[in-house]
Amino acid sequence: MELQSGQKIDTDLVILSIGIKSNSQLAKDAGLEVNQRGGIVVDDYMKTSDASIYALGDAIEVVDFNDKTKTMVPLAGPANKQGRIVANNIAGMKETYKGTQGTSIAKVFDLAVANTGHNEKTLKRNGKVYGKDYKTIIIHSKSHAGYYPGAMPMTLKLIYDMNGKIIGAQGVGHDGVDKRIDVIATALRYGGTIYDLKDLELAYAPPFGSAKDPVNMLGFVAENVLSGKVNMFTGTNWMILMKKKQSFLMFVKTLKENWAILKGLITSLLMSFVKERASLIRIKTLLFTVPLA
Numbered sequence: 001m002e003l004q005s006g007q008k009i010d011t012d013l014v015i016l017s018i019g020i021k022s023n024s025q026l027a028k029d030a031g032l033e034v035n036q037r038g039g040i041v042v043d044d045y046m047k048t049s050d051a052s053i054y055a056l057g058d059a060i061e062v063v064d065f066n067d068k069t070k071t072m073v074p075l076a077g078p079a080n081k082q083g084r085i086v087a088n089n090i091a092g093m094k095e096t097y098k099g100t101q102g103t104s105i106a107k108v109f110d111l112a113v114a115n116t117g118h119n120e121k122t123l124k125r126n127g128k129v130y131g132k133d134y135k136t137i138i139i140h141s142k143s144h145a146g147y148y149p150g151a152m153p154m155t156l157k158l159i160y161d162m163n164g165k166i167i168g169a170q171g172v173g174h175d176g177v178d179k180r181i182d183v184i185a186t187a188l189r190y191g192g193t194i195y196d197l198k199d200l201e202l203a204y205a206p207p208f209g210s211a212k213d214p215v216n217m218l219g220f221v222a223e224n225v226l227s228g229k230v231n232m233f234t235g236t237n238w239m240i241l242m243k244k245k246q247s248f249l250m251f252v253k254t255l256k257e258n259w260a261i262l263k264g265l266i267t268s269l270l271m272s273f274v275k276e277r278a279s280l281i282r283i284k285t286l287l288f289t290v291p292l293a
């Protein structure tokens with residue numbers, strides 16, 4: 001492959017990860033109000049600045065359901081719902097669009113990657129501060145009961161405010177990510193909290209889920225963190241510690257390993273680490289995580 005610069009790259013696979021830019025030239029030419037990104041400005045009834053013209057879909061500016069700011073979200077679900085609203089309003093009804101929360105999913109090779117609501121990157125961009133405005137937890141669950149064949153691992157991240165209100169969630173895994181994100185998306189839509197996730201009664205039989213569904217587990221873990229029972233160590237915590245120049249050692253092992261061997265290993269590792277690096281690195285925290293399944 002040859003780049004514009006003339007550089008040649010020998011590769012088997014090229015992935016184009018590109019965004020989209022809506023073409024609203026028609027609207028501009030018609031004199032309709034557009035935002036800085038060219039998004040057509042509409043009111044709650046999907047009416048443009050010209051009362052006889054409605055607009056919908058990728059080309060319009062929408063209300064971000066999560067924080068009520070203005071944004072543009074190119075997704076088929078919102079576009080189709082807006083289509084129904086526009087058709088009904090043209091037919092004389094008075095329907096409003098309530099905003100787009102950004103629920104989405106993509107298949108990346110064998111993995112499903114899904115989102116609903118705001119992610120941490122968006123929160124930070126909006127000036128929100130971890131631990132002050134929001135908290136996050138990450139869990140690693142199975143798609144269904146572990147003892148039933150075919151259970152696949154999934155990772156779910158939940159973001160919630162300091163009162164437990166759900167702000168967003170992301171998930172990645174092979175199977176069952178879609179339904180977990182959809183359940184959380186529904187809870188978020190109705191102002192749900194981590195306590196609601198804990199209480200949700202979801203369909204369970206071994207081939208389909210777990211008696212404590214990953215969505216329930218998110219609620220349990222988030223409650224433990226918010227009530228101060230446990231501290232969760234996340235990538236964000238890592239970054240904070242790194243900035244403070246505090247060093248720590250992370251050690252991950254499966255439960256299949258003998259507990260005593262594990263302890264011995266840690267002790268010797270720690271000792272050699274301390275001996276060799278004591279003058280250079282101060283060990284502030286020792287994090288020891290053991291996956292339970």
Ligand SMILES: Cc1cc2nc3c(=O)[nH]c(=O)nc-3n(C[C@H](O)[C@H](O)[C@H](O)COP(=O)(O)OP(=O)(O)OC[C@H]3O[C@@H](n4cnc5c(N)ncnc54)[C@H](O)[C@@H]3O)c2cc1C
Pocket residue numbers: 026056057058059074075076077079
């Ligand atoms: C490759 C791809 C995959 C996608 N996958 C997903 C997905 O999995 N999930 C999801 O939610 N979204 C997905 N999307 C986004 C989704 O397709 C869009 O959000 C949705 O189609 C937007 O609907 P729309 O009516 O605004 O625009 P469109 O569906 O693009 O319709 C606009 C129409 O207007 C026509 N048009 C444009 N200019 C003019 C003109 N001057 N005169 C007359 N006609 C004109 C176009 O030809 C087109 O038919 C995907 C998009 C792409 C490109």
